[in-house]
Amino acid sequence: MPAPTLAKTLKDVFNTANPIPLQSGDPRYVDCTAVRGNEDSVGQMFRVIAWSDQPATAQLFTGHRGCGKSTELFRLQKRLEDAGYAVIYFGADDAIDVEDVIYTDVLVAIAQQVYGGLQRLGVKLDDELLDDIFKWFAEIVYEKANTKEFQAELAAEFSMGAPPLLLPLAQLLAKITGQLRTGVESRQQIRSRLDPQIAHLIERINLLIMRGVGTLRKQGKQGLVIIVDNLDRIPFRKLGDGRSNHDALYIEHGEALRSLRCHLVYTVPIASFYSTSVSRLTSTFPDRRVLPMIKTHTPGNQPWPEGLAILRQILAERIDLDAMFEEPALATLCAESGGHPRILMTLVRYACEYAANRFPRPIDANAVERAISRFTSEYSRSVPEAYFPKLAKVFRAKQCDNDDAYRDMLHNLIVLEYMNGLEPWHNVHPSVQRLAKFRSALSDA
Amino acid sequence: MPERAADLAPENISTLDRLVRSIDMAEGFALFIARCNVPVLRNDLILTARQQLAALGVAVVEVAFEDRPVNVRERVAAALAAADVPGTSESAWHVTAPKRAIFVTGLELGIPYDQPNSRVLAELNLGRDAFLRDAPHPLVLWLPDYAVTAVARFAPDFWAWRSGVFEFEADAVERRVAIEHFTGNRPWHTLTNLSPEVRLLRRRQLESLLDDYRDLPDEPRAIGERAVILIKLGEICAASQDHKKAAAYYEQALSLVYQLNGQRSKAVTLTLNNLGLVYSALGEKHKALGFYEQALPLQRQVGDRGGEAATLNNIGMVYDALDEQRKALEIYEQALPLQRQVGDRGGEAATLNNIGVVYDALDEQRKALEIYEQALLLSRQVGDRGGEATTLNNIGFVHDTLGEQHKALDFYEQALLLSRQVGDRGGEAATLNNIGLVYHTLGEKRKALDFYEKALSLNQQVGDRWGESITRYNMVMVYEDLGDLAQAEEQLVLVVALDEAVGHPDLANHRAALERVQAQRRAAPGQRASA
Numbered sequence: 001m002p003a004p005t006l007a008k009t010l011k012d013v014f015n016t017a018n019p020i021p022l023q024s025g026d027p028r029y030v031d032c033t034a035v036r037g038n039e040d041s042v043g044q045m046f047r048v049i050a051w052s053d054q055p056a057t058a059q060l061f062t063g064h065r066g067c068g069k070s071t072e073l074f075r076l077q078k079r080l081e082d083a084g085y086a087v088i089y090f091g092a093d094d095a096i097d098v099e100d101v102i103y104t105d106v107l108v109a110i111a112q113q114v115y116g117g118l119q120r121l122g123v124k125l126d127d128e129l130l131d132d133i134f135k136w137f138a139e140i141v142y143e144k145a146n147t148k149e150f151q152a153e154l155a156a157e158f159s160m161g162a163p164p165l166l167l168p169l170a171q172l173l174a175k176i177t178g179q180l181r182t183g184v185e186s187r188q189q190i191r192s193r194l195d196p197q198i199a200h201l202i203e204r205i206n207l208l209i210m211r212g213v214g215t216l217r218k219q220g221k222q223g224l225v226i227i228v229d230n231l232d233r234i235p236f237r238k239l240g241d242g243r244s245n246h247d248a249l250y251i252e253h254g255e256a257l258r259s260l261r262c263h264l265v266y267t268v269p270i271a272s273f274y275s276t277s278v279s280r281l282t283s284t285f286p287d288r289r290v291l292p293m294i295k296t297h298t299p300g301n302q303p304w305p306e307g308l309a310i311l312r313q314i315l316a317e318r319i320d321l322d323a324m325f326e327e328p329a330l331a332t333l334c335a336e337s338g339g340h341p342r343i344l345m346t347l348v349r350y351a352c353e354y355a356a357n358r359f360p361r362p363i364d365a366n367a368v369e370r371a372i373s374r375f376t377s378e379y380s381r382s383v384p385e386a387y388f389p390k391l392a393k394v395f396r397a398k399q400c401d402n403d404d405a406y407r408d409m410l411h412n413l414i415v416l417e418y419m420n421g422l423e424p425w426h427n428v429h430p431s432v433q434r435l436a437k438f439r440s441a442l443s444d445a
Numbered sequence: 446m447p448e449r450a451a452d453l454a455p456e457n458i459s460t461l462d463r464l465v466r467s468i469d470m471a472e473g474f475a476l477f478i479a480r481c482n483v484p485v486l487r488n489d490l491i492l493t494a495r496q497q498l499a500a501l502g503v504a505v506v507e508v509a510f511e512d513r514p515v516n517v518r519e520r521v522a523a524a525l526a527a528a529d530v531p532g533t534s535e536s537a538w539h540v541t542a543p544k545r546a547i548f549v550t551g552l553e554l555g556i557p558y559d560q561p562n563s564r565v566l567a568e569l570n571l572g573r574d575a576f577l578r579d580a581p582h583p584l585v586l587w588l589p590d591y592a593v594t595a596v597a598r599f600a601p602d603f604w605a606w607r608s609g610v611f612e613f614e615a616d617a618v619e620r621r622v623a624i625e626h627f628t629g630n631r632p633w634h635t636l637t638n639l640s641p642e643v644r645l646l647r648r649r650q651l652e653s654l655l656d657d658y659r660d661l662p663d664e665p666r667a668i669g670e671r672a673v674i675l676i677k678l679g680e681i682c683a684a685s686q687d688h689k690k691a692a693a694y695y696e697q698a699l700s701l702v703y704q705l706n707g708q709r710s711k712a713v714t715l716t717l718n719n720l721g722l723v724y725s726a727l728g729e730k731h732k733a734l735g736f737y738e739q740a741l742p743l744q745r746q747v748g749d750r751g752g753e754a755a756t757l758n759n760i761g762m763v764y765d766a767l768d769e770q771r772k773a774l775e776i777y778e779q780a781l782p783l784q785r786q787v788g789d790r791g792g793e794a795a796t797l798n799n800i801g802v803v804y805d806a807l808d809e810q811r812k813a814l815e816i817y818e819q820a821l822l823l824s825r826q827v828g829d830r831g832g833e834a835t836t837l838n839n840i841g842f843v844h845d846t847l848g849e850q851h852k853a854l855d856f857y858e859q860a861l862l863l864s865r866q867v868g869d870r871g872g873e874a875a876t877l878n879n880i881g882l883v884y885h886t887l888g889e890k891r892k893a894l895d896f897y898e899k900a901l902s903l904n905q906q907v908g909d910r911w912g913e914s915i916t917r918y919n920m921v922m923v924y925e926d927l928g929d930l931a932q933a934e935e936q937l938v939l940v941v942a943l944d945e946a947v948g949h950p951d952l953a954n955h956r957a958a959l960e961r962v963q964a965q966r967r968a969a970p971g972q973r974a975s976a
Contacts, residue, residue: 010470011470014467014470014471014608015470015471015472015473018473065601065602065605066602066605091574093571093572093573093574094575097571098567098571099564099567099568099571230571233570233571233602235562235567235570235599342605343605346605346607346608349608349609350608350609352470353463353466353467353609374609374610378597378607378610381593381594381597381598382597382598382601382604384598411601412598412601413601413605
């Protein structure tokens with residue numbers, strides 16, 4: 001990837017300050033490991049896979065929204081591929097209805113992605129195996145015993161005038177995931193049919209995986225890794241009796257999720273590590289990584305120069321800072337991000353709108369101040385009234401409790417998680433700290 | 446197009462300038478949110494923005510949702526494709542295509558005011574990345590305030606990608622224009638006749654408008670306008686059979702109109718009557734009576750005899766529903782002379798019609814027919830075809846009861862014709878349902894089902910779940926006669942669901958019927974549910 005030229009106009013600054021995750025190998029990537037306050041997450045996840053003497057491992061990966069998870073997972077994928085692994089990466093949001101998802105949906109999506117991924121990797125699976133798997137899904141999900149007839153039906157359904165492009169099993173899996181994603185009634189029916197058959201479902205997926213891995217090894221590959229990104233976007237929901245949909249997926253059905261015979265990396269919502277049942281989660285998935293915020297300050301509210309320098313460097317990879325920013329204003333902007341790279345980008349965008357009509361250094365103290373005040377007022381929409389006393393508590397203790405309100409605060413970036421070594425601590429986002437309601441809650445207590 | 450751009454307030458002009466400037470700067474996908482509670486202002490802003498962007502070489506593609514939005518991204522992609530100039534080749538397109546911006550309006554239709562965590566927000570949140578691919582242009586979502594907050598709370602990933610929220614405030618004139626849009630005297634069925642989508646749109650617009658009054662000082666004009674909005678909200682909710690919500694809005698309105706005009710104003714007694722109607726619909730007949738009985742002395746004090754008669758008429762209907770037919774007759778008899786004194790022949794016709802209903806219920810069918818004839822005459826004199834249709838329908842019902850099915854069909858045909866002429870789909874559905882009953886009696890079961898289906902489709906068009914429940918239950922009767930228990934069960938499941946949704950008083954009976962049919966089906970082997 002060629003080095004991008006640095007932004008020297010407001011328009012270029014506006015466009016380079018884009019919150020979309022970087023692709024692997026983008027020269028604008030800045031290694032934030034040290035200032036995030038933990039060890040290198042990608043390196044750790046890589047080692048769990050590469051150093052294992054088993055063909056299968058399972059890990060969880062989490063972090064705040066927009067803190068760079070996808071960027072890090074792209075790096076992991078690249079590193080694994082460089083080391084000779086076949087990697088199937090997919091975003092759960094593309095394959096599943098994340099709004100209403102249970103573990104069978106995830107497994108079926110994995111089956112579809114594995115089959116599609118193996119085809120893309122040029123792995124030819126023998127017809128007998130594919131027929132067997134087709135037959136199983138056809139019988140269990142659709143109660144179709146006549147394979148030939150059903151294949152013809154599917155072909156007709158998928159061709160829509162054009163000749164079918166997919167093989168029968170791909171069509172069948174696409175039909176099932178399609179119905180799971182969009183058909184509210186058929187979804188329930190498919191789930192109720194798969195649920196009692198779960199051991200068999202896993203067995204079929206493992207057949208696919210093991211045959212695939214066998215061929216991959218002959219091609220000189222080290223093994224197969226599946227990375228499921230964006231599962232952390234599952235909105236938290238109570239199911240009654242104190243359970244949450246997160247608990248149901250990762251804890252109650254964690255064993256099913258980890259029983260596939262290849263290396264697995266699942267993303268999870270950061271809030272699930274603050275569940276009351278977290279100990280059960282850690283016993284199912286001992287390998288978990290959190291990608292924390294970049295530290296901009298210490299738990300004692302003192303500025304943390306190393307972190308601020310990295311944030312500045314993230315901007316310096318994209319923008320000609322000397323030409324575009326006035327000095328103390330730039331430092332203010334970095335601190336205001338709370339160490340969250342995407343928020344930093346948003347603030348830069350806002351500041352462009354208020355920039356002065358002169359060069360050099362059009363983004364001055366006034367522009368930054370107005371950008372911050374607008375961002376703060378927008379933030380107030382994310383914070384329900386009832387949270388403010390709790391937020392005052394977090395600000396003082398620098399810790400979160402295990403309750404739903406705090407989970408929501410982590411989920412919505414109202415409270416951020418930082419690391420000192422392996423010790424997580426929390427703080428209220430700087431923009432929330434500016435809200436009048438927060439300040440009065442702080443002085444009330 | 447009116448030249449209203451010059452009328453925009455200076456703050457709105459400068460906010461719009463910033464929005465236009467940001468759109469001009471943005472390359473590829475960028476998300477902007479424009480917050481505006483008042484549709485008239487929003488339309489002016491969009492018009493002005495279009496003109497300013499056009500001058501900068503940016504073409505606006507507008508996607509306006511008029512129903513609960515689904516597949517937002519696909520709709521946007523389709524609008525983009527449609528905007529491409531036909532006939533230009535792919536390569537030429539890239540050279541000559543103007544820069545585009547996408548304006549989306551109407552998303553709030555999928556974001557309930559009181560329960561904003563909705564499907565459309567989940568869709569935006571999860572489909573975020575796909576916008577980059579399918580709609581790589583600046584995107585502006587025009588939303589009322591509550592919907593902006595809903596996006597922040599319930600579509601946080603989507604929200605996090607925003608490049609700015611632009612807040613526009615309506616001034617007093619713009620708010621008033623918006624309110625006038627909803628007022629004016631129209632017959633009730635023009636509201637119940639609207640499709641559920643249009644009613645939903647109105648409801649969201651009114652709710653958003655109400656938000657604009659939250660922070661205004663309590664001066665009489667603002668209070669009055671707030672009351673009007675609340676009353677209109679109550680009416681639209683009642684017409685949508687959301688009677689609970691309607692009651693809540695009317696109650697808020699009531700305290701405002703008291704505050705504003707004192708007890709004896711017409712606005713107060715009208716609101717009390719509206720409250721009576723919604724509580725009556727909720728089955729809380731005694732609560733309804735309470736409201737009517739508050740209204741009566743107020744109307745008597747100011748000598749509002751027309752209003753008094755209307756209230757008496759409503760009271761009569763409650764007693765009728767409570768199976769106190771004698772009491773109902775007594776009340777209606779009090780309404781009649783008042784209506785005659787003020788020369789309200791339309792009202793008199795309505796009361797006579799209601800008296801006919803009572804006699805029918807008392808099994809005095811001949812007497813009922815006599816009264817209906819009088820009602821019919823008056824309706825025709827004043828040219829009230831809607832009222833005429835209702836009475837004709839009721840006459841048909843009497844003949845059906847008397848075993849004169851063919852005569853009944855004659856009257857139903859006449860009623861149908863008039864309902865269609867005035868466009869009263871609710872009335873039409875009721876008559877179609879009754880025709881179904883006649884054919885069932887005549888043993889023509891398939892024909893009965895045909896008419897029920899026609900009634901259902903009208904019920905569904907206007908979102909009348911109450912009527913839908915009744916007609917479906919009638920279908921159950923036919924299916925049971927046909928021995929088709931599977932169909933009977935299927936319909937009963939729907940009936941029970943509808944009853945639950947509207948709080949139907951027959952819910953318990955219908956549940957029992959469902960259990961009975963299910964038990965029968967279990968006892969009859971060989972019949973399996975079709976999946």
